[in-house]
Amino acid sequence: MGEGKMMNRLQATGYRLQATGYRLLFIACSLQLAACSLCFAQSISSTELISNAAQYDGKTVEYEGEAVGEVMRRGAYAWVNINDGANAIGIWLLNSKLSEVNFTGSYKTAGDRLKIKGQFNHACLMHGGDLDIHAEEIIKIKSGELKEHALPQYKQNLVIYLSGVLLCLLLISLILKPKQTKK
Amino acid sequence: MILKPHLSDIKTIGYYLGRIIIGLGLTMFVPLIIAVVFGELSPLFDFVVSLQLTFIAGLILILFCRTDKDLNWMQGMIVVSLSWLVAMFLGALPLWLSGHWNSYLDACFDAMSGFATTGLTLVQDLDHLSFTHNLWRHLIMFIGGQGIVIVALSFFVKGLSGAFKMYVGEARDERILPNVVQTARFIWLVSIVYFILGTLALGITGILNGMSLPNAFFHGACIFMAAFDTGGFSPQSQNILYYHSLPYEVITIIIMVLGAINFKLHYHIWAGERREIFKNIETRALFITVLITFLLTAIGLAQLHLYPKALVLFRKGFYQLISAHTGTGYQTVYPSQFIQEWGNLALAGLICAMALGGAVCSTTGAIKMLRLGVIFKALLQDIKRIILPEKAIVIQKFHHIQNVFLADAQVRSALIITLAYLMLYFIGSIVGMFYGWPFLYSLFESTSAAANVGLSCGITNIAMPAALKITYILQMWAGRLEFMSIFVLLGFFVAWVKGK
Numbered sequence: 001m002g003e004g005k006m007m008n009r010l011q012a013t014g015y016r017l018q019a020t021g022y023r024l025l026f027i028a029c030s031l032q033l034a035a036c037s038l039c040f041a042q043s044i045s046s047t048e049l050i051s052n053a054a055q056y057d058g059k060t061v062e063y064e065g066e067a068v069g070e071v072m073r074r075g076a077y078a079w080v081n082i083n084d085g086a087n088a089i090g091i092w093l094l095n096s097k098l099s100e101v102n103f104t105g106s107y108k109t110a111g112d113r114l115k116i117k118g119q120f121n122h123a124c125l126m127h128g129g130d131l132d133i134h135a136e137e138i139i140k141i142k143s144g145e146l147k148e149h150a151l152p153q154y155k156q157n158l159v160i161y162l163s164g165v166l167l168c169l170l171l172i173s174l175i176l177k178p179k180q181t182k183k
Numbered sequence: 184m185i186l187k188p189h190l191s192d193i194k195t196i197g198y199y200l201g202r203i204i205i206g207l208g209l210t211m212f213v214p215l216i217i218a219v220v221f222g223e224l225s226p227l228f229d230f231v232v233s234l235q236l237t238f239i240a241g242l243i244l245i246l247f248c249r250t251d252k253d254l255n256w257m258q259g260m261i262v263v264s265l266s267w268l269v270a271m272f273l274g275a276l277p278l279w280l281s282g283h284w285n286s287y288l289d290a291c292f293d294a295m296s297g298f299a300t301t302g303l304t305l306v307q308d309l310d311h312l313s314f315t316h317n318l319w320r321h322l323i324m325f326i327g328g329q330g331i332v333i334v335a336l337s338f339f340v341k342g343l344s345g346a347f348k349m350y351v352g353e354a355r356d357e358r359i360l361p362n363v364v365q366t367a368r369f370i371w372l373v374s375i376v377y378f379i380l381g382t383l384a385l386g387i388t389g390i391l392n393g394m395s396l397p398n399a400f401f402h403g404a405c406i407f408m409a410a411f412d413t414g415g416f417s418p419q420s421q422n423i424l425y426y427h428s429l430p431y432e433v434i435t436i437i438i439m440v441l442g443a444i445n446f447k448l449h450y451h452i453w454a455g456e457r458r459e460i461f462k463n464i465e466t467r468a469l470f471i472t473v474l475i476t477f478l479l480t481a482i483g484l485a486q487l488h489l490y491p492k493a494l495v496l497f498r499k500g501f502y503q504l505i506s507a508h509t510g511t512g513y514q515t516v517y518p519s520q521f522i523q524e525w526g527n528l529a530l531a532g533l534i535c536a537m538a539l540g541g542a543v544c545s546t547t548g549a550i551k552m553l554r555l556g557v558i559f560k561a562l563l564q565d566i567k568r569i570i571l572p573e574k575a576i577v578i579q580k581f582h583h584i585q586n587v588f589l590a591d592a593q594v595r596s597a598l599i600i601t602l603a604y605l606m607l608y609f610i611g612s613i614v615g616m617f618y619g620w621p622f623l624y625s626l627f628e629s630t631s632a633a634a635n636v637g638l639s640c641g642i643t644n645i646a647m648p649a650a651l652k653i654t655y656i657l658q659m660w661a662g663r664l665e666f667m668s669i670f671v672l673l674g675f676f677v678a679w680v681k682g683k
Contacts, residue, residue, distance in 0.1 A: 050517045053524070068310040069419050072393030072427070079393070079427050081419070083310055087517060088421045107223065107313040128429055129495035131517065155228040155280070162235035169242045176246065 046087035049120060053131060057122035063089065063133055064115045064141065068105040071098060080104070082114060091116055092127065093135035103144025113142035187682030188675060192258060194248040199262045200269065201244030203332065207270055208237035213322055214277070218315040226315035229280035237273045260671035266331050267660055271295040274323050281316045283307050285645050288652055293320070295656045298327035299663035300546055302415020302512035302637020303655065305645050309420040314401060317418045321405040327663070328412025328442070328546035329374060333367045373449050374411065381407035381438050385431070392428045410438040412546040415512025415637035422514045423502075432498070435513060436505050443469070443509035443541025445553075447584055464556040464581045465542040469508075472555070476536040477504045483529030500529070503638070508536040510547040512637020521640040522624060530640075534627055537636045538608060548635030548662045550604050554597035556581060561594040603666045607633040607658055614654045615642060633658040 043064035049056055065084035072079040078095055081088045083105070093116075105111030118135035121127075211234040218227035254262065271294045279290035289305040296303045297320055306312065306320075382403045389399030402418055409416045419425040423435060441449075448466070451459045460466050480500050490496040499515060506513045521530060540549025564579040571577060579589040587593075611629025616622060620642055628642040632655040643655070661669050 047519075050519055051523055053520070069425060070394055070398055074393055081421060081425055083420065088310065088419070088425070090421070090424065090427050092427075105310055107311055123490050123495060123499075125492060125495065127427060128432075129490050129499045130424065130427060130515070131520070132427070149223075149225045151225050151228060155225070155232060158232050159228060159235070162232060162239065166235050166239055166242075169239060169246070173242055173246055176249075 043084075043115065046084045046089050049089065050087060050131065053120075053122040056120045059120055060117065060136070061120040061133065062115060062117050063091075063120075064113070065089075066105045066113055067101055067103070067111040067144070070104055071101055073098075080114075082116065090127075090130060090132040091118070091135050091138075092124075092132055093118075093138060097135065097138045100138050100140045105144070107149075108147055110144045110147055112140050112144040115139045115141050185678045185682040188679055191250070191252065194250050195252050195254060195258050196261050196265070197244045197248030198250045199254060199258070200265055201241045201248060203262070203266045204237060204241035204244065204269060204273065207273060207326075207331065208234055208241060210322065210326055211237065211277070211319075214315045214319045217318045218313075221314045223313045223315050226277075226281065226313040229277040230315065230319075232280060233273065233276040236276060240269070240273065257671055257675065260668040261675055263332055264660075264664060264668040264672040267295075267298060267664060270298050270323075270327075270331050271656070271660075274298060274319075277319055278306075278316065281313065283309070283312055283316070288649060289645060292652050292656055294323065295659050296637070297321075297323035297414065297416065298331065299635050299659040300324050300328045300412045300414040300510070300548070301632060301635045301659045301663075302409070303632060303639055303643045303659075304416065305643065305652070307645065309418075312418075317405060318401075320416050321408040321414070321418075324412045324414035324416055325374070325378075325408040328408075328414065329367075329370055333370060369450060370446050373446060373453075377411055377438070377441060378404075378407055381411060381434070384434050388428065388430045388434060389426075392426060392431065406435065407438060410435045410511055410513065411442040413439060413442045413510040413512075413541065413548075413635070415506070417513070424515050424517075429498070432502055432515065436502065439505055439509040439511045439513070442511070442546045445542035445544045447544055448542065451584060459584065462582045464560075464583050465552040468552040468556045468559075469541065472536070472539050472552070473504070473508055476508060476532045476539075477501060479532030479535065480504050480529045481532075483526050483532060486528065487524070487526045489524055489526075503533060504536055507533045507636055507638055508539065509541050510537070510549055510634055510636045512631065512639075514638060518639045518641040521627070521638075527623060530623055530627055533638065534623075534630050537627075537630045537634045537638065538604070540634055548633075550601050550634075553583060554601055556583075557589065557593050557597040558601065560589050561597075564589060600665060604633065604662070607661060611654055611658050614651060618648055618651055628655075629658065633662040635659060635662050 043062045044056070046063070046065070049061065049063065063082065063084070065082040065088070067080050068083045068088055069081050073095060076095055077092055078098055080091045080093065080098075080101060082091050100114065101112055103109050103112045115138070116133055116135045117137040118133045120133050122131060123129040124132045124134075211230055215227065215230045215234070218224075218230060271291050274297065275287065275290035275294035278284050278293055279287050283306050284290040284293065285305070285307060292303070292305050295301075302324075382400065385403030385406055386400040389402055390396060392399075394402065405416070405418050406423075408414070415422075417423065417425070423432060445463075445465055448459060448463060477500065480503070481496060484490060484496050484500050490499055502513075502515050505511075521533075525533075538549055539555060540551045541547030543551045543553045560579050560581050564577055567577045567579075580586050581589060608626065608630045611633055612622065612625040615625025615629055620628075624640050624642060627638075627640045630636070631638045632643075642651075
């Protein structure tokens with residue numbers, strides 16, 4: 001009987017430990033999920049932000065897109081314009097956060113893909129009524145890169161053919177050029 | 184009886200059209216140089232192909248239509264109206280080859296928008312467009328603002344007595360200097376002096392705003408060309424909002440206003456007659472209409488409490504208003520904000536400003552200040568006639584460089600052109616409504632296209648129907664040339680079909 005009780009107690013302790021383990025695992029998973037949601041929450045598109053600007057005014061939003069143009073430093077802060085494919089929105093951020101930005105999109109480069117968390121301003125009083133976001137956090141999602149622009153073969157062929165046609169026309173115009181009569 | 188045009192008419196038109204096309208082709212060397220400087224190989228080939236096709240078209244016309252005859256009025260007008268269409272088709276080639284335009288029609292839309300200094304655009308992924316193509320977009324605005332024919336007159340046409348007919352056909356009815364070629368060259372002189380000053384001012388501001396030196400001056404040159412020629416293209420998709428800079432906005436306002444002033448007035452100011460600014464009917468009319476339309480816009484915005492501070496309201500409202508009134512189309516708000524936020528009264532203020540435009544013999548489109556002034560003076564004259572005794576002789580005069588007595592012919596001409604513009608605005612808005620857009624938004628976009636402004640409330644986009652794109656192209660063309668040369672072209676076709 002004594003042994004049986006002992007076994008039951010041990011079993012109960014095992015179950016409790018197992019339950020605690022599950023609880024800990026659950027808490028850890030929840031924390032991880034919360035952290036993930038902080039980093040990769042669903043971003044709001046530029047179209048949504050511009051169309052419902054009054055609704056989002058002063059709220060913390062997440063916005064994602066490609067840094068385009070150029071980083072413009074203004075004292076301790078800087079402007080980075082981020083294009084999500086539909087529109088570009090100006091992001092006002094501290095210079096210290098610029099380490100995340102290495103490439104900005106242009107003809108020769110694909111800009112860094114950035115995720116911004118910050119305060120959305122429908123008509124920013126600090127910036128003359130511009131629609132902008134004052135960034136609090138910035139995460140690089142994908143690094144930018146230099147772009148290769150291959151020269152299509154058809155363009156090379158076109159230049160060759162058209163040069164021939166142009167040369168012929170120039171020759172004809174020289175041959176048919178009206179002779180200037182001496183006065 | 185309508186007389187059928189002769190083959191010699193077509194030959195003369197073809198010959199001079201060919202010469203203008205060659206002139207247009209020569210301007211393509213500018214982006215070619217930029218392509219070499221920035222090492223952009225594929226854009227370089229786009230321009231080599233376009234240049235070759237342009238020269239081929241020009242040479243064929245010159246070869247097959249060679250003539251010694253000078254242009255008559257009809258031929259001059261037709262050459263002008265056709266030049267603008269041909270310039271659109273040829274100017275669109277490098278844009279289309281870049282792959283940033285969905286179709287050749289879209290590229291043609293942007294080419295016409297550029298040449299006509301409108302600023303509406305259908306470009307895709309503008310932020311990744313090459314320096315070469317970007318320069319071309321702005322250069323065609325510079326060429327179109329002065330006038331395609333002006334380019335030819337200035338540099339490629341010598342001793343052509345028919346030059347004045349083409350000059351008039353391009354909506355420039357005022358000669359600044361006795362010789363029309365000298366006038367054309369003076370217009371270029373003004374533009375180039377301001378180009379140097381404006382690019383310097385914008386470039387330095389760009390550097391102070393945190394831009395790199397090459398980018399600051401490239402953007403400065405592009406923005407100057409589009410602002411002075413009241414065009415409205417910009418190298419970045421956000422338009423002027425990209426720069427987030429008050430000094431940039433102030434400088435562009437100054438450039439836009441300079442572009443909206445009559446070149447004849449520039450000449451007199453340069454000659455030291457500064458008082459002319461205050462006496463001239465056009466500057467007075469411009470001041471009054473800016474005041475009234477801004478008041479409308481500001482009240483509209485204030486009613487909606489859109490901008491929390493008066494200074495912010497002024498900055499946003501005044502910038503869009505000046506941009507609309509001068510026919511530039513630069514924006515510091517997103518197109519959809521006009522529809523979503525600005526409200527009917529503010530939009531009505533902008534539409535009125537767009538419909539009125541700047542000075543005659545400037546780079547702006549629309550009805551223009553001289554015509555508005557003349558109509559107002561005629562109205563005053565009629566009121567005086569009613570009030571004063573029947574035997575009183577009522578004389579009305581106005582000051583435009585010199586004191587001018589108001590003549591019935593002037594009033595008639597001003598009223599006809601004004602009516603034609605109002606019709607054009609209305610027709611475009613009908614087409615917009617046909618495709619499901621509300622009246623006010625359709626009228627906004629239609630007025631913007633026909634008055635060569637370029638502000639958009641979002642109707643202009645790549646998904647809009649082809650018929651609407653063609654409507655806006657025709658509006659931009661007719662609006663820029665101020666109808667007469669287009670009426671002559673239509674008359675020519677009618678005579679060709681019905682004439683004996």
